[in-house]
Amino acid sequence: MIRIELDEAALGATRIAMSPLRDAFCAAHLQLPGRAPSWPYQEWAGHARAVWREDDRLRPLWELFTEGPPGVSDFLMPRPLGTPDVYExxxxxxATDPAFVRAQVAVCYPGMGEEPFLRPYLTDPQAACAALADAYAAWWExxxxxxxxxxxxxxxxxxxxxxxxxxxxxVDALFGGLESRARWERPVLELTKYIDAEYAAGERRLVLVPLVFAEGCRLYSTDDPEVLAVSFQARGAAALRERTPGPADGGDRLGLLLGRGRAAVLRELAGPLTTAGLADRLGLAPSTVSEHLSLLAGAGVVTRHRVGRSVYYQLTDTGRSLLALLAGEGVLGTAAA
Incomplete structure (x- = not known):
């Protein structure tokens, strides 16, 4: 169990950031021996498994994943930048500091410094990190x-x-709905992990990192002296799966009333989503989703708001009531954002 104490200053400094590199790392974990990708990842894993096993450019990643202990060093995953560009x-x-790499090898791979796969990180850390970055790039591409x-x-x-x-x-709503492996009892955030650790308030600022492949490996990164990065499962990983038919019309009262496509759009709007985001999740054309949203907005069951260049849709109180009454979904207690 990991216990992270958060005072008011730490809570105020908490950030949420994306990290494509961490998603790539977790996706690689799904390829390890003994791992059986769960339902949302199975279709993707069929292609990725061949890449992982057959592309020799990935050797620096293979070796760190398979030759050493299961712990994760921060030189494998630098501090999350919040960028959508993995190449950044x-x-x-x-650019990792060579001294940091050497120190991490000593901490994360104790007594293994003479192993061939680790020696480059001690003798020439800059070249070793460059080779590791190239392997990540090949896996990504x-x-x-x-x-x-x-x-x-x-x-x-x-x-x-x-x-x-x-x-x-x-913060109570943020941490309370994070995921099943996290528990928030003010002022402590507990994470279910196979190791035990405690962090006092003010030691580091917390960065939450949503990952599509978090099911591959929940990450908890502690080697950075300033940042404690904790990953969690982003919703919608089912968008990676092969599309499956929805419920039969006879048992879907919401679908009978609105039509199956429009009902599916309504069900996905537990939180704010764009037209493109809905289209990805549902496997529908963006134009079809846009038409459904326009009709639902006209009926007062969804509302829209603009953030930068994007338009986000979410349920109104009327929409939540409709779902609760006809679809039997417990959304009445969800406060409007």
Missing amino acids: ELDQLR EAIAPCWPVMRRLVEDEVLLRARTFATEG
Whole structure:
């Protein structure tokens, strides 16, 4: 169990940031021996498994993943930048302080410094980190990049939803709805992990990182002296799966009333989403989703608001009531953001 104490100053400094490199890391964990990808990842894993096993450019990643202990060093995953560009994070990896790399090898791989796969990180850390970044880039380009447009929308939607929850409902709502492996009892955030650790208030600022592939490996990063990064599962990972048919019309009262497509759109709007985000999740054309949203907005069951260049939709009280009455979904207690 990990216990993180957060005083008012620490709570005020808490941030939510995306990290494509951490998603790539967790996706790689799904390829390890003995791992059985769960339902949302199975279709993706079929292609990715061949990349992981057959692309020799990934050797620096293979070795760190398979030759050493299960712990994760921060030189494998630098501090989250909040960028959607994985290559910015890879540049950060290439620029890792050699002294930090050597120190991390000693901490995370005790007594293994003479192992061939680790020796480059001690003798020439800069070149070793560059090779590791190149391996990450190859993994990204072959296995992750084709999915990234969908993944990016899912993560950006998650960041927006969590930020709005934090701003409008407070930290209790933010941490209370984080995920099943996290428990918040003010002033302590507890994380279920196989190690025990405690962090006092004010030691580091907390960064929450939503990941599509968090199911591959929940990350908890502590080696950074200023930042404590904790990942959690972003909603919508099912967008990676092969599309499956929805419920039969005879048992779907909401679908009978609104039509199956419009009912599916309404069900997805538990939190703010864009037209493109909904289209990705539902496997529908953006034009079709846009038409459904226009009709639902005209009926007063969804509302829209603009954030920068994007328009986000969410349920109104009427929409939540409609779902609760006809779909049997417990959404009446969800406060409007």
